[in-house]
Amino acid sequence: MTTSTEPAKRGFLQRIDRERMVLGLAAPVLAVIISVLICSVLLLVSGKNPVQAFQTMANYGFASNGQVAVLNKAVTYYLAGVAVAFGFRMNLFNIGADGQYQLAMMGAAFVGATVNLPSFIEIPLVLIVAMLIGAAWAGVAGVLKVTRGVNEVISTIMLNSITTAIIGVLLVPGILAPKTGGVTYGIQTKTMATSSDFFSITTQGGQLYGFIFVAIAVGVGFQLVLTRTRFGFDLRATGRSESAAAASGVNVKRMVLTSMCISGALAGLIGMPDLLQNSHVFGQGFQVGLGFTGIAIALLGRNTPFGIAFAALLWAFLDATGGQLPLQGFPPEIVNVMEGTIVICVVVAYELVRRFGLKRQQQKVGAQLAAQAASAVKKEVAA
Template sequence: MKKFAKIDKERLLLGIAAPVLAVVAAFVVTSLVLLATGKEPFQAFQIMASYGLKSDSQVYILNKATTYYLAGLAVAIGFRMNLFNIGVDGQYRLAAFFAAVVGGMVNLPGILEIPLIVIVSMLVGAMWAGIAGLLKVTRGVSEVIATIMLNSIATAIIAYLLQPGMLANLNSNTNSVQTTLLPKSGWFFTLTPNPAAGPIEGFIVVALLAGVGYWFVLSRTRFGFDLRTVGQSESAAEASGVNVKRMIVTSMLISGAVAGLVGMPALLNEAHQYSTEFPTGIGFTGIAVALLGRNHPVGIAIGALLWGFLDRTSNWLEFNGYDKEIVGVIQGVIVLSVVIAYEVVRRYGVGRQQRRVGEQLAAAARAQGQQQEVAA
């Protein structure tokens, strides 16, 4: 029991050491960058902290983190399968566009309207991601190349259909092109614990449920075990009877379905229509968030909150005389620090295990030699 307790303690310490090392490294590198630009780093961090902790900033961060969390989950599903789904950006935008079109065409009670919009979005996202999965298992096309190309195709499809006379209308007041406004029954609820700080988007509840579902499926089901097995070794998975090709396609479908949820906060809680101003680039943020959270639902949540915090404080830094781009530098440094720190800690842990096994083998050899001497 003491031996297992010692191993668990070491594992816990190694798990804590990685993020701590990453934070320290990011803090040091960012401070050096700020000093190189002639700015005071500690003052910048103090400005970010004071502004980011305001009540209205907290609401903004939670709303941003909801979208980033869903994007991180979509990417993490592929990562756990050893698949790099770069296409989340195209999947969520195409899904949100068709969901907005369908939602604007009907006027059902809210109990039917909202599920219809969400289901359409998830189906479109799954279908678009599934194309990359099918290309990989049938033609051996890398999912990285396929999803990058599908992002461009999705952008072209949206640009073609988002035109007056097609599936959109021209707003003469704003001179913007947009789909039909969703009926009030298609607007998602909001939470307002502090009216002065603004409403918290209700889709945060869906994001939490998605995180719980992600954890349960991957940690407590046979499918999750097979998925993780294929991600670690396809040959071992095949030897245990897992259909690897089917798992690849299924994982891409699920990743795409979750990607379909990424645009729902903006559609159901904010704009209530798809337009040329619909947010883009969230899929790539999801990659950074998933890497930062090490594909764990809690870690992804922390990464999403951090990204929301940095988004919120970037404008305030610029207002106080700092370059707005410094936040982009901070984000890049954090991701690099996390990747490097986890790799350093992983190699250290593997080295300790190898040394421990070597010591045990040496001890067993000495004991066997002593037994042979006694027997002689």
Template sequence: MRKFDKDRLLLGLAGPALALVVAFLLTSVVLLLSGRDAIEPYQLMVENAEFTDVQVLILNQTGTYYLAALAVAIGFRMNLFNIGVDGQYRLAAMVSAVVGASVTLPGPLHILLIVVVAMLVGAFWAGIAGILKTTRGVSEVVATIMLNAIATALIAWLILPANLGVQPAGSNDLTTGEIAESGWMPGLDVEGGTVYGFTLVAFALGVVYWFVLNRTRFGFDLRATGASESAAQASGVDAKKMVLTAMLISGAVAGLAGMPLLLGQTHTYSLSFPVGVGFTGITIALLGRNSPVGIFFAALLISFLEKTSASLDTYGYEKEIAIIMQGLIVISVVVSYELVRQYGLRRQQQKVGEELAAQARKTKKEVAA
């Protein structure tokens, strides 16, 4: 049984805690420089969070962000930077909505079909970057950025009424048509609204993520390849296969990020479907340090900032305060994690030195005796 490492736990918590404190202080400075109260906006946001309908909105948004962040984290654990989660998620949501609206099946089968299509589309789109990296050495960062742009253009073309889109009467919006009720996923009715059914599935996937990465041979190979590709190859792991597999899985999970909203509320893909979810997922994965528990609390925090800041403008404060804080969190995460890493190395060296000194004193006493 592995010995509990208190220092490792404290260092793991120190990074995100320091990042949040720094982001809070810098946001307060921005408010002060603009002649605003530096504390009242936070008080208003906390008060808004006391409303049950806002709490439901926060929880549902957390589910979406959690899936996007898991997709990013899978790449991070493999030392891959999948910036294309946003394109993978939107293209998967759009295609799965088209398929869902074109068929009528018994409830469970209908939902399953939509989910499987979303995973396949997300995996396919991420797999393009994986193939380019493993066969031509193209950076996944460059490939996924370009694929994001291509996905945006492709969606804009596919959703035209002349192709797969539908324009509701009297509206300028374009949709993919409404999914039949058999394809709606039941949610959990609570005071204040309905928690999407797929939000609960998202949190369950966090358990699957932890188990696969920490309790299976595949997870070990993935982490080993991410830590050192040459060492993994020396131990018999096919590094290129692991890179492609990690990108496919990351894309499949990214494809699921649109399912809470699609199956739980909109039941169609339209021009108003959220964008930027994948990029927010990068922030959350960094803040949560790729841990399923850390990612959950990071997703909850970002959702809290977004949903509780929506009404700040009614009190004379711009709701963009939350966006500023999110940006500062990203910067603070990078700096704080590096500071904590350096401190951890110094602490480790100090402990080794103390252990060697203690061993030397013990040996000296034994010789003297």
């Protein structure tokens, strides 16, 4: 006896294309394997044992303290990947995430050090300030694109350079960096109020960033917006074909500007895990290049929340464990080589998988047409 839920279950399982899922996983796995092989050859040529190098990385990466270090890095990388991926889904290349998060981080640090409110007000205020600054800075590129047709790649790269100049002008003693009695405390902002400290989770391996829950919420929101809202549908439609979207009533210019602002707002969160849970100041020691890392992570993760999570964990694992290699006599540059080859290999692997998948679809269609033709012939013969 069948229940009423069994047909629904069968229908759900039928909608799952197992072959498509395998092909989707094959590309990043193939890229990682090729990268490992290339790095192994380089280590052998340099007279090093690749097995020992990878074992050193694994021993630290899977230890309790290594796991915490990987997860903390992955939080930042995930936010960077999502920020870039949001623009990619709109077919917008937000290369300026690097400048957007730096400017947002400086503004948030200044506000957090200036005001001292209860934590439940201070922390949201700092986050909102960071997102608004990131959105406003990305919005400049959006306005230039919709009003003057300036390519966003060019404008965002130029804005990155302008960001560096702005930080150089403002982050000096007497403006955003404190100075008392002629003595400079350092080229950095004042220390933020203690009420801006984001909570951490105490584990056996150390303090795990509580910001991981914010990253999860961002990923869930990203997926829901893309797949469950009219805005997400319009965004994906515009990314595929602006002319088709415009013909269906979508305001393409407004979508471009809105998408750039949202991508910039997400980029404004990139520096928040480190600012609110580690440094509590913005200065010359802040980490640069996270926006460009987000491009690689979004590419590896295929601009999907789950794929970006996998890519962020992989990138964080390589970065966190790479610091252990010099202690064992291995060149630390091998991690950069591995990351670079992964990016190159993933492009090639996705193209190979795409062509294989297209060939498989053609074979399936051909087999179905042949079967239908054979069935029609049999019916004619029987008649």
